[in-house]
Amino acid sequence: MNILTKMLVGSAVLLAFSSGLHAQQTTEIKSEKATLQLDVVSEGLEHPWGLAFLADGKMLVTERAGRMRYVNADGSLSKPISGLPDITVAGQGGLLDIVLHPQFNQNNQIFFSYNEPGASGSSTAVARATLKDNALSNLQVIFSAQPKFESRHHFGGRLVFADNGDLFITLGDRGQRRDDAQTLDTHHGKVVRVTTDGSPADANPYLEQNNALADVWSYGHRNIQGAALHPQTKQLWTHEHGPQGGDEINIARADHNYGWPEITYGEEYGGGKIGKTKQDGMEQPLHYWVPSIAPSGMTFYTGELFKPWQQNLLVGSLKFGQLVRLELNGENVSHEERIMIGQRIRDVRQGPDGAVYLLTDRKDGQILRLTPKK
């Protein structure tokens, strides 16, 4: 492509975007199993964080800056949906993930996570609301992480429905409070499991335990920004950011301790050991990365468009701008491919069309769609 063509394409994109249509940018990417086509679906989103697919070809997208919008089938964006609660937008916090109620088609309920303000700081909360046209109503905060705390870091925030309709919520250690990940009396560094009204789930391990929060499912996590239910086993797979190296993939099992900050394959920023790498009673990761990829977003691919990718785990990398494709042999990661996208990836989702949708973590963020090259 020469300079003139580039300028013309640039102008075309600009015109398309400013007229509300989605940009027709297509990039070809070679990968191990297929030649891929990457298309820009939507642009102009401020740090998009979570994506959910509606039945009519539309999507819902969150912007960390505190907005939720419809994405129309042509990629154009609605005005912000009204009725969100107060959200503390600061650092890594803001409006985070979004999921539809499993019976959304009957009840129009959505769940979303966000950084909720309070007297002693803020914390990750989850609200349920009814979505009608461009407004939320019947808003209920079903979960607020305890304690509120002044920190702009490590909110976790992924939401995944369990097979029985319970909701998993992933929570970070809030940075300075990392030792809390090893105690059961705060939500820092935990996965919690609640019913859709926020009650502790019946399956939870600490329902009868003193000094433990009844909604805790697993602990010893650092900051989980990717989680997905395994399509066959229905177990919750998660990944989490390591400190500097040591990003992990785990299966979050009830009453299991994932070791942060006692054990990790990472090290302190600037160097220096944090702890050991192994300890009895603490889980080893299924897989980990050194150097860190800074993972965010995760899905098991089950669609028909990329048959060789079926049952693979797809993970976004903020740091390297890659889509990481992991082949699995049971709980063994047998192969890893890094597919260069070239932008920080915040979320990875499989659409109803079998395409893979990516959110890019930028002030002027995009929704990208990955399909096999036609």
Added chain:
Amino acid sequence: MNILTKMLVGSAVLLAFSSGLHAQQTTEIKSEKATLQLDVVSEGLEHPWGLAFLADGKMLVTERAGRMRYVNADGSLSKPISGLPDITVAGQGGLLDIVLHPQFNQNNQIFFSYNEPGASGSSTAVARATLKDNALSNLQVIFSAQPKFESRHHFGGRLVFADNGDLFITLGDRGQRRDDAQTLDTHHGKVVRVTTDGSPADANPYLEQNNALADVWSYGHRNIQGAALHPQTKQLWTHEHGPQGGDEINIARADHNYGWPEITYGEEYGGGKIGKTKQDGMEQPLHYWVPSIAPSGMTFYTGELFKPWQQNLLVGSLKFGQLVRLELNGENVSHEERIMIGQRIRDVRQGPDGAVYLLTDRKDGQILRLTPKK
């Protein structure tokens, strides 16, 4: 280092080598867990292939070109040891691996693999002999792969003693005969297990089966040039070259089919599918590489020098000139590090001193020693 210093160092190396002393070349390598020091122990070996450690600080090394030598404690090399059998040196074939009898200190017996000539071509054979001073005696060929065949490719050739004193021999598919890897009536693409006199081992799965060779242990392999006994489970771990992509790590279990050429993650040279990637009754690899690293040599690290490497699997890469360090969680490869050595690696061994010894695959090949930087 300026040009003059480089020239002086170069001269010093040349002088040291020509005087029979080992070269004092030291390279520093940064790696995840340690800063490493790489020293040249010996030079001037023609495609060194296998290495064994004697009790007195000496080593035995094979050269594919058909020579076996002592390596003295100072790195100097003996004259070739006399008494080797006829060896067909061509392509990938020649003198290959060497192991000491488990009671070598009592009986001075060694075992070595090589490309043995015959009327219809050549094949991988294993001989046993008594080593005394600079000569072999009492030579017995205990195994000859059937059939002999005109091919310069895929000899396998690694030798590993099982926990009970049986000998595992790894065998390649000989290139054009790859379909033989799926039948039990040839040795192509097999692991065999024999006693020290070459009889089929008692544990073998096809002792009573018609149309099957009684020494076969596992099948469906392509070309295994790395094998090691797991220090705890005592199972035989192997790796094998894929065709173009799809190098694999497996645990070679009795009566298990590793799928080549029916299933593979590689593809034909020049492109094109070979088969499927999965099939019932055929084993999936524990781990595989695309693109191929061209693995050769393998050891489980159990020494004290590199404590963070304990229980890690070390694999040589011919293609990328790397030492690949794999961390394991049971049978799961949880993490992979690539340590750049910069030369094709043919063999990887742990020495009695806990250092890691590497053979470089060149006409002017070296023995390298890896230790933590002092």
